[in-house]
Amino acid sequence: MLVLYGSNLGTAEELATRMADLAEINGFAVHLGPLDDFVGKLPQQGGVLIICASYNGAPPDNATEFVKWLGEDLPQDAFVNVRYAVFGCGNSDWAATYQSVPRFIDEQLSKHGARAVYPRGEGDARSDLDGQFQKWFPAAAQVATKEFGIDWNFTRTAEDDPLYAIEPVAVTAVNTIVAQGGAVAMKVLVNDELQNKSGPNPSERSTRHIEVQLPVNVSYRVGDHLSVVPRNDPTLVDSVARRFGFLPADQIKLQVAEGRRAQLPVGEAVSVGRLLSEFVELQQVATRKQIQIMAEHTRCPVTKPKLVAFVGEEPEMLERYRSEILGKRKSVFDLLLEYPACELPFHVYLEMLSLLAPRYYSISSSPSVDPARCSVTVGVVEGPAASGRGVYKGICSNYIANRRTGDTVYATVRETKAGFRLPDDLSVPIIMIGPGTGLAPFRGFLQERAARKAKGASLGPAMLFFGCRHPDQDFLYADELKALAASGITELFTAFSRADGPKTYVQHVLAAQKDKVWLLIEQGAIIYVCGDGGKMEPDVKAALVAIHREKNGSDAAAATRWIEEMGAHNRYVLDVWAGG
Numbered sequence: 073m074l075v076l077y078g079s080n081l082g083t084a085e086e087l088a089t090r091m092a093d094l095a096e097i098n099g100f101a102v103h104l105g106p107l108d109d110f111v112g113k114l115p116q117q118g119g120v121l122i123i124c125a126s127y128n129g130a131p132p133d134n135a136t137e138f139v140k141w142l143g144e145d146l147p148q149d150a151f152v153n154v155r156y157a158v159f160g161c162g163n164s165d166w167a168a169t170y171q172s173v174p175r176f177i178d179e180q181l182s183k184h185g186a187r188a189v190y191p192r193g194e195g196d197a198r199s200d201l202d203g204q205f206q207k208w209f210p211a212a213a214q215v216a217t218k219e220f221g222i223d224w225n226f227t228r229t230a231e232d233d234p235l236y237a238i239e240p241v242a243v244t245a246v247n248t249i250v251a252q253g254g255a256v257a258m259k260v261l262v263n264d265e266l267q268n269k270s271g272p273n274p275s276e277r278s279t280r281h282i283e284v285q286l287p288v289n290v291s292y293r294v295g296d297h298l299s300v301v302p303r304n305d306p307t308l309v310d311s312v313a314r315r316f317g318f319l320p321a322d323q324i325k326l327q328v329a330e331g332r333r334a335q336l337p338v339g340e341a342v343s344v345g346r347l348l349s350e351f352v353e354l355q356q357v358a359t360r361k362q363i364q365i366m367a368e369h370t371r372c373p374v375t376k377p378k379l380v381a382f383v384g385e386e387p388e389m390l391e392r393y394r395s396e397i398l399g400k401r402k403s404v405f406d407l408l409l410e411y412p413a414c415e416l417p418f419h420v421y422l423e424m425l426s427l428l429a430p431r432y433y434s435i436s437s438s439p440s441v442d443p444a445r446c447s448v449t450v451g452v453v454e455g456p457a458a459s460g461r462g463v464y465k466g467i468c469s470n471y472i473a474n475r476r477t478g479d480t481v482y483a484t485v486r487e488t489k490a491g492f493r494l495p496d497d498l499s500v501p502i503i504m505i506g507p508g509t510g511l512a513p514f515r516g517f518l519q520e521r522a523a524r525k526a527k528g529a530s531l532g533p534a535m536l537f538f539g540c541r542h543p544d545q546d547f548l549y550a551d552e553l554k555a556l557a558a559s560g561i562t563e564l565f566t567a568f569s570r571a572d573g574p575k576t577y578v579q580h581v582l583a584a585q586k587d588k589v590w591l592l593i594e595q596g597a598i599i600y601v602c603g604d605g606g607k608m609e610p611d612v613k614a615a616l617v618a619i620h621r622e623k624n625g626s627d628a629a630a631a632t633r634w635i636e637e638m639g640a641h642n643r644y645v646l647d648v649w650a651g652g
């Protein structure tokens with residue numbers, strides 16, 4: 073059995089790893105790997121399970137070549153002996169391209185003769201992706217094993233054989249540094265607050281301007297991302313360790329049964345604090361599967377039914393899970409605090425957690441200013457916890473915000489895949505729309521344009537639409553932007569949602585500038601949108617569609633086709649992420 077994944081941030085990879093492990097403990101011979109390792113060589117025997125995400129309609133980095141290959145002019149019977157099942161990890165916030173890559177993989181395989189042993193499954197990260205997978209996989213596995221004429225089944229679960237066993241070791245044992253996927257050490261050079269914290273109208277929020285020193289062999293281009301490896305908050309780590317009867321400094325050694333796939337460091341002494349701060353996500357929403365495992369480890373007759381009440385298939389149980397857990401974003405740790413009678417062992421807790429994922433930040437500088445350093449612009453996620461318990465602090469944004477000058481972070485430059493690049497010919501007009509931290513890549517764009525202008529390049533027109541709450545509070549890089557506008561590098565248009573006058577957002581200012589916007593579009597402008605992909609980008613797109621309809625007298629369908637074609641020709645390009 074071949075288990076393949078396409079994954080940038082680890083969700084699809086983790087599901088694939090778990091399923092490969094499950095198949096293996098049930099006696100299957102399994103190979104696990106990224107889709108790009110199997111370009112041109114899908115096996116003619118056995119089955120292929122594919123779990124894949126989509127990014128703005130494009131494949132994840134480790135599935136790019138595979139998807140390209142599937143789109144080539146392949147013979148009609150190219151996959152005639154291939155039997156497969158596809159599960160897509162998506163997010164319905166990206167309505168136009170929801171599940172687009174797994175759907176494409178499924179269609180291309182079946183179009184060229186492969187047999188889907190089970191209909192494609194869809195997981196929606198906006199709701200209960202894990203629950204949807206837990207429902208899809210057993211049904212798919214049952215049909216698939218029949219298809220292969222074998223009477224093995226997936227009766228053994230990973231819980232029958234806990235992945236880890238814990239052996240306490242001497243406190244003096246030394247930890248070895250575990251390399252994180254390609255990340256390298258970078259020194260923090262600058263960490264400044266960008267929001268105005270003083271005066272009569274101070275901001276209560278925080279956005280940090282962080283500059284890091286790039287190692288000599290690391291370079292970047294404007295539009296790229298910095299992928300940062302975070303650590304969990306020490307206070308949270310301390311609380312979690314204590315809930316399981318440890319102190320963060322306690323050393324343990326994880327043992328794992330031979331042949332099992334473990335992602336945590338095994339066979340070496342490691343402190344509980346290090347395991348919890350560097351390796352696992354502590355704040356993700358508890359899945360129904362995790363709550364079920366908690367219930368299995370609860371003897372208390374009062375607590376157990378309360379946990380069980382979240383995990384059944386009955387509509388009221390599903391609704392209870394949605395409103396109480398998903399809606400309030402309660403993590404397993406939140407539930408462990410809420411239900412102190414739950415006796416979940418530490419090794420089971422570790423096994424159920426996801427690996428700590430790196431976070432992406434759009435680079436907000438240009439190498440033309442200094443190729444040895446780059447900056448990111450980080451909105452610090454902090455507010456009253458939706459669970460009602462204390463303050464919620466986003467892991468990575470707070471981790472970076474708390475680094476001091478001279479500290480080391482582990483990070484890697486990730487090349488943008490989405491055509492989010494300045495045109496080589498800077499006389500091509502550009503329209504940049506980036507409210508809030510969505511401004512980040514455009515600061516890099518503008519620095520690049522200024523540097524090229526200084527060297528004699530002639531610049532085409534540029535419009536920058538920036539939005540924030542109030543000009544006294546969160547007008548990021550205000551002086552710089554005004555200076556760039558004054559020197560003709562861009563025109564600057566601002567939208568303030570909480571200043572005097574009506575609430576104004578970037579899409580409103582875009583609509584107000586429709587004549588100029590349309591003129592530039594007719595002159596071949598590239599439109600860039602960066603920031604919140606859930607609400608802002610659809611609103612901006614709707615404003616552009618409305619401008620097209622007005623200027624062209626087109627109907628809704630034609631205007632929608634137009635913006636889709638703009639996207640297909642890299643003239644409407646996105647660098648967007650799920651908002652809060």
Ligand SMILES: Cc1cc2nc3c(=O)[nH]c(=O)nc-3n(C[C@H](O)[C@H](O)[C@H](O)COP(=O)(O)OP(=O)(O)OC[C@H]3O[C@@H](n4cnc5c(N)ncnc54)[C@H](O)[C@@H]3O)c2cc1C
Binds near residue numbers: 302435450453455
């Ligand atoms: C391609 C790309 C580019 C990006 N560029 C930038 C950038 O330039 N600048 C930037 O700041 N970010 C950027 N991001 C977002 C960034 O990667 C992180 O997602 C963001 O910093 C939050 O990460 P975190 O670890 O701090 O929060 P996490 O620990 O991951 O927490 C975030 C989660 O907590 C939830 N949450 C928020 N508030 C609460 C609350 N009060 N109670 C309970 N739950 C809550 C949110 O819904 C979200 O699901 C980018 C993302 C992508 C994918």
Ligand SMILES: Cc1cc2nc3c(=O)[nH]c(=O)nc-3n(C[C@H](O)[C@H](O)[C@H](O)COP(=O)(O)O)c2cc1C
Binds near residue numbers: 170
């Ligand atoms: C920048 C960005 C763009 C995305 N674009 C899409 C999309 O076009 N279609 C979709 O279904 N999901 C989209 N998603 C959601 C991801 O595919 C989903 O969160 C998935 O679980 C991520 O899997 P991974 O962690 O394995 O990379 C997007 C997510 C991000 C952060």
